[in-house]
Amino acid sequence: MTRTTTLRLLALALTALVSAPRSEAAQHGRPRLVVTMMVDQMTWDYLYRYQARFVEGGFKRLLSRGFNCENTRINYIPAYTAIGHSSVHTGSVPAIHGIAGNDFFKDGKPIYCTQDTLVASVGVPNGKSGQMSPRNLLTTTIADELRIATNFRSKTIGVAIKDRASILPAGHTTNGAYWLDDASGHFITSTYYRTDLPDWVKKFNARDRVKELLSQGWKPLYDLKTYRESTADKNDYEQPWGKKGEIPATLPLDTKKLMKTEGLGVIRTTPFGNTLTFEMAKAAIEGEHLGEGEETDFLAMSHSATDYVGHRYGTFAVETEDTYLRLDRDLADFLSYLDKKVGEGEYLFILTADHAAAHNLTFDKDHKIPGEALRSDIARQIIDSVVNKTLGANARVIRAYFNYQVFFNDARIDSLGINRSALQHTICQALKAKLPGVAYAIPADEVVSAPIPEAIKTRIINGYRKGRSGDIFVIPDPGWYSKGSAETPRGTTHGVWSPYDTHIPLIFMGKGIRQGHLYRETNITDIAATLAALLKTQYPSGCIGHPITEAFAPQD
Known part of the structure; x- marks a missing residue:
């Protein structure tokens, strides 16, 4: 093989190497692996x-x-x-x-x-x-x-x-x-x-x-x-x-x-x-x-x-x-x-x-930090009491109370011809008046105009999905979180905006x-x-x- 031929082959090899496509990851500056x-x-x-x-x-x-x-x-x-x-x-x-x-x-x-x-x-x-x-x-x-x-x-x-x-x-x-x-x-x-x-x-x-x-x-x-x-x-x-x-x-x-x-x-x-x-x-x-x-x-x-x-x-x-x-x-x-x-x-x-x-909550109390249990069992009692008083014991218009939200039975409300807005306001008023630790109780469809801090308002709007979220959002006072009974609170939980x-x-x-x-x-x-x-x-x-x-x- 002559020196000229050798140089040509080397040049072709270098050209192929330079023109060879890089991996997609390398071309776009992407990492080889992402780990969350x-x-x-x-x-x-x-x-x-x-x-x-x-x-x-x-x-x-x-x-x-x-x-x-x-x-x-x-x-x-x-x-x-x-x-x-x-x-x-x-x-x-x-x-x-x-x-x-x-x-x-x-x-x-x-x-x-x-x-x-x-x-x-x-x-x-x-x-x-x-x-x-x-x-x-x-x-x-x-x-x-x-x-x-x-x-x-x-x-x-x-x-x-x-x-x-x-x-x-x-x-x-x-x-x-x-x-x-x-x-x-x-x-x-x-x-x-x-x-x-x-x-x-x-x-x-x-x-x-x-x-x-x-x-x-x-x-x-x-x-x-x-x-x-x-x-x-x-x-x-x-x-x-x-x-x-x-x-x-x-x-x-x-x-x-x-x-x-x-x-x-x-x-x-x-x-x-x-x-x-x-x-x-x-x-x-x-x-x-x-x-x-x-x-x-x-x-x-x-x-x-x-x-x-x-x-x-x-x-x-x-x-x-x-x-x-x-x-x-x-x-x-x-x-x-x-x-x-x-x-x-x-x-x-x-x-x-x-x-x-x-x-x-007991840790907080021992250190004089504000906060107590927002009793979900009492919340449900208050809600049921309002419904029974205004609509009768067999109304069955409430599906559940969880996620700090009240869930309505939409089909039942529609079939009975109930004024949804009036029912929402009555329940909200009762929760604010009778359930310790409630800072706000707000109908989901009235959040935009509610007189509450913007940070809380934004979080409610972002958290509400019609058909999957509740009809009323309950916002606890700082330091309060949901608990279902009067038993001594053990461990902890999460869920609020604080x-x-x-x-x-x-x-x-x-x-x-x-x-x-x-x-x-x-x-x-x-x-x-x-x-x-x-x-x-x-x-x-x-x-x-x-x-x-x-x-x-x-x-x-």
């Missing part, structure tokens, strides 16, 4: 309250190397799990995406947010735990839009212990959504997605990790005396275990013994539930080869154990602190895994929450993101809009959010 990590019931201040004991590679890494939106708020009510997961990934609100609560009414009947009787369980014998799908979600998610933008070449997967936390973020077009079945301790799906579990899920389930993790027992990471961000472990704020409360809500907790009496679902209320979720997420990345293809892939990962722990133990419990310290360690391990598997700087990671949480329920963490880290902090108000609906801008996709079909452009790294 939703921590159920994580209040914004946990990032700082527990920071002294965080390891370097977990939350501290996100805080130091990511872009931290310090003032992210939920812009609707009620602040519940299903709505939060939907709103983060759709950039929308219940008024548009239709997920009006964990439970709501649809076609005049009560329904669970992801309930779908048209599908069957996959991975366990058919039953309610697997009859789930995203059909009740009326809009696309950012994962859907990524699939559409790549002509469905991108892979998207949802993973969580809670069904709704896996299904709603992953959206309608996902390659798979997987959640935990308590009876078997295995991850399952439904025929909405596929007719058989993929081999990697079967392999993961075969390990029986739920039993393995619970067999360890929940022991505190440190000496209990050193948990200075929490109350003493033994107190009246937490819900004991056992049918009669005979097992103290203290550490260490014999989860192996508890598993035998209360079932494998116990893992939900331990930090092991978060560990299990991270392990399942890694299995999904390996099994589906996420981040390895030509297109950007998407993993929607939700950590639900924090919510169960919070509900049982509250916001100032040793158990809550220990759960977050363990979550931090698991997060550090997971980020290190992503560095090696996908490549540091090649993935985009988002930390946020679906809602936050109030403090335990900052303790609606101020959530939001950190972006990775490809396309600069380091920094932002203190202006951002909304939960801005997350999907920001991702759409970064991924060069269309916004989800109901998105009302705006990109947080301050987070974007300078373009080359």
Whole structure:
């Protein structure tokens, strides 16, 4: 071969190399993998309250190397799990995406947010735990839009212990959504997605990790005396275990013994539930080869154990602190895994929450903080009394009272020719006059003109979906939250408009993101809009959010 021929061949090879098409992800500056990590019931201040004991590679890494939106708020009510997961990934609100609560009414009947009787369980014998799908979600998610933008070449997967936390973020077009079945301790799906579990899920389930993790027992990471961000472990704020409360809500907790009496679902209320979720997420990345293809892939990962722990133990419990310290360690391990598997700087990671949480009511009282129980049982008595007095005992015009809302029986009201507006006003007046802790009771169709603060008005409007939401919204005084009886309040809950329920963490880290902090108000609906801008996709079909452009790294 002559020198001239060699040079020609080399030139042709170089030309082919230069002209070869880059991957779609590279052409558009997209990351190889997007991971959303939703921590159920994580209040914004946990990032700082527990920071002294965080390891370097977990939350501290996100805080130091990511872009931290310090003032992210939920812009609707009620602040519940299903709505939060939907709103983060759709950039929308219940008024548009239709997920009006964990439970709501649809076609005049009560329904669970992801309930779908048209599908069957996959991975366990058919039953309610697997009859789930995203059909009740009326809009696309950012994962859907990524699939559409790549002509469905991108892979998207949802993973969580809670069904709704896996299904709603992953959206309608996902390659798979997987959640935990308590009876078997295995991850399952439904025929909405596929007719058989993929081999990697079967392999993961075969390990029986739920039993393995619970067999360890929940022991505190440190000496209990050193948990200075929490109350003493033994107190009246937490819900004991056992049918009669005979097992103290203290550490260490014999989860192996508890598993035998209360079932494998116990893992939900331990930090092991978060560990299990991270392990399942890694299995999904390996099994589906996420981040390895030509297109950007998407993993929607939700950590639900924090919510169960919070509900049982509250916001100032040793158990809550220990759960977050363990979550931090698991997060550090997971980020290190992503560095090696996908490549540091090649993935985009988002930390946020679906809602936050109030403090335990007895805790508040002991520390002279305003707030008491808004008694839902008394609310219903007041409502029924008004109806019985004005319409008679057999009127049956009220379907329910939940989600801080009064639900009318529309068909019954229409058939009786009842003046709806008059009935609404009479009930509202009675609730405000007779139910302690009610700041406002407002007919849903009169919110626009109601003399209430704009921040509350906006949240009601955004949270109201006709046919799925109630006809009257009840707004508690700050510090008050719904409780169904006079029993001593244990643990905590969430749902109202106040900052303790609606101020959530939001950190972006990775490809396309600069380091920094932002203190202006951002909304939960801005997350999907920001991702759409970064991924060069269309916004989800109901998105009302705006990109947080301050987070974007300078373009080359």
